[in-house]
Amino acid sequence: MRRHALAACLAALGLLTACTAEEDGISGLSTPGVPGPAEPGTLRVLASSELSDMAPVLARVEKDTGIKVRPTYIGTLDAVDMLAKGTTDGKYDALWLSSNDYLRLRPEAAAKVVSETPVMSSGVAIGVKQATAKALGWKPDDVTWSQVEQAVQDGKLTYGMTDPARSNSGFSTLVSVASALSGAQSALTDADVGKATPRLKEFFKGQKLTSGSSGWLAAAYDRRGDVDALLNYESVLKGIPGLTVIRPRDGVITADYPLTTLKSTSTRTREDVRRLTEDLRTEKIQREITARTHRRPVVASVPPGSGLDTTRRRELPFPGTRSVADGLLDSYENELRRPSRTVYVLDTSGSMEGDRLDRLKTALTDLTGDFREREEVTLMPFGSQVKSVRTHVVEPADPQTGLDAIREDTSALSADGDTAIYTSLEKAYDHLGADRDTFTSIVLMTDGENTAGVDAGDFDDFYRDGLTPAGRRIPVFPILFGDSDRSELAHIADLTGGRLFDARQGSLDGAFEEIRGYQ
């Protein structure tokens, strides 16, 4: 339920995320931004982040049709929520999610759709390191979800996956795993989910990496080196070198990427979307799609790209009701997944006085609606040095107390002093200490350059020599804000395996919300 509060506030503010690939952290800078004004010949498309690999194909389609696609990447749940509330009206010309299965469970959202046309397909799969697959004695054609579960239980397999609340790949993976492990013969019911919970809990103990996007997941997997596998769409996994891609024998859920036209748009816009769709389904473009993105074509005359196994898999039915889908997500967030521990290192130096501090307080207060049960949140405001360290846990028995305490501490923040970025970061690492069984990370929000305490060189030494291997696995997610120094923060993201978020054009709320997918 907590998730919906987030979606509501995201929708209300019209905050969205757009990613550009630059060297900021291990997978680029992310700017939560606004969709931009309508322009003739340009389609503003609300899209799943998995579609970022379509850029070269879309460039070619633009040459054919003169239609430019300007994507704004978003998680399925947030997209569906925006659609249902009408906040996409007039801001977006089309919708392009990995799948509309969830959309159909929300009648208010489905009522906004005129047509949907599948463009390509890819099913959920497991990408395992070759050595691990060999050690487990797995034959790629013959692995079931139960075997994956067994390997996790035996301590022989760890994996990463994207956050089901932020990324369609994570959502499809969650439903695939739940369908398979519940033993359901047809579409999942509430009873199936309840029955499968103990097994799912075991299964998700193996998850060592979480991510808001498939791109960062792949980069983090590569950097960490100690994670054995990734769960994602076959198309994503095929693009990562060194993975044996397994399509579980007992079934998968397949995304079919429907380009979707919206009632709120003009006939002319929908005609442009139709032309775009038509071009995407030509043989030429279908060939290019399957060759470049490892997705499967939807026209019979184009064979799947090389390396795509053509044996069949059972299609696991997607839940037919919202209560089942939402119930599954809720239990994933609050019960099944490992909890997260996060330190928020917050610049409250003198320059934050006034509007900036107000915006920080609002953003943090809004964020409390999104914290999960069992989550540990530490607020570490700093100026010339760390001002206080306050840790709160959202206890399942009484979540409100922890959340109230976070809000209280937030409202007490005040601005003064210089900016000791690195000294404060070191303190955050000390606080987190040895890795427990959690997703551990640091969020750094600053509006200026480092002016006090140790310098960047000292921090580099601290990170490289002063931390245990477990400590070095804790990423810092810096947020660009106010007058902060982009290269300084990019370096921190890069060094620690984090990712840079930009709140200069968009908003602080948007950045905080987007980082949730990585916590």
Place this chain on the structure above:
Amino acid sequence: MRRIAGIVLAVLLIGGVVAAVVAGREADDKGTATKTVQGVIGSEKAEFFADPDVVKALAAKGYTVKAETSGSWAMEGLDLDGYDFAFPSSQAPATELAAKHKVRGTLPRPFYSPLVVVAHKSATEVLAGNGLATLDAEHRGTLKMAAYLDAARKDRTWQQLKGADKYGELTGTLYLSSTDPETSNSGALYLAAASCVANGGKVVASDAEVKRTTPLLHKLVSVQGAQQSSTDAAFRDFVSGAGNPLVLVYESQVASLLADGQHPDDLVVLYPDTTVNSDHTVVPLTENGQALAGLLSTDRRLRELEVRHGFRPQGEATEFAAAATYLKQELTGVRQAPVPTSAVLHELARRARG
């Protein structure tokens, strides 16, 4: 000599340019004389209207058709202001649209197409081995609806069928995938056919009959989980190798694929022994819409193209050349289930989904 040749060449060149300009102007003139007709159509007709030959045939008669797709039952919810026609996939939604938009007179039904099941060979083999289907050609057979509905009633899984263990993908409950019956025509027609069989071969009409058939229909739909909202999407998934091994589509979709020169080896067309035809019905909203409907029904070239796209034009035996091992040329042995009234069909769909 050389100079003369030069002059001749120049004259020829100028002539060429003039001819080109004239030809260009002619084409332009034709362009401006064309009437643009705006419509909303069921997704399964999108390829027909996008076919360059269809575009050409329509242009020859002075029309340019701009069509966007929608679920047939979802057309009711669209603002059709400025549209010339709506073209749902069957009579029931067309009749409702006509009533809503105060269109009088008989609605033209240029062509039709029966509902069929596309299946993979493995699934067909298992169905045939268990008395649920018969095969009469390599890629063509009949689905025994009564036997299938009986299996559905008993929650039969593939694992319980003889011979299914050979195929890893054949596990879980045996069911036909259909589209959402509340928004899409083919899903609704599936319920029409199934309810007729479940009602002893009679069309469902009374409240008691609705009530009696509801549990089975609910089962047929709920096992599927989330359903596609368009028949095109369901067929695309099948073509791309994803999805359930048994999918309800229109015969026209298969015929169109075959006419394209595709002969997928792993495709079998099963005609349910009781099925429903989708009578593609035009709701003309303007004079231009009416004229278009007339052309689709009577123009020789357009009727040829309709066949190429797998539709069966009314009042004419259809020859699906080159598709004989997949399609029935005549629909003998296929019983046409009568379709319940719109109100009853809506109620059946609502209860099946609920």
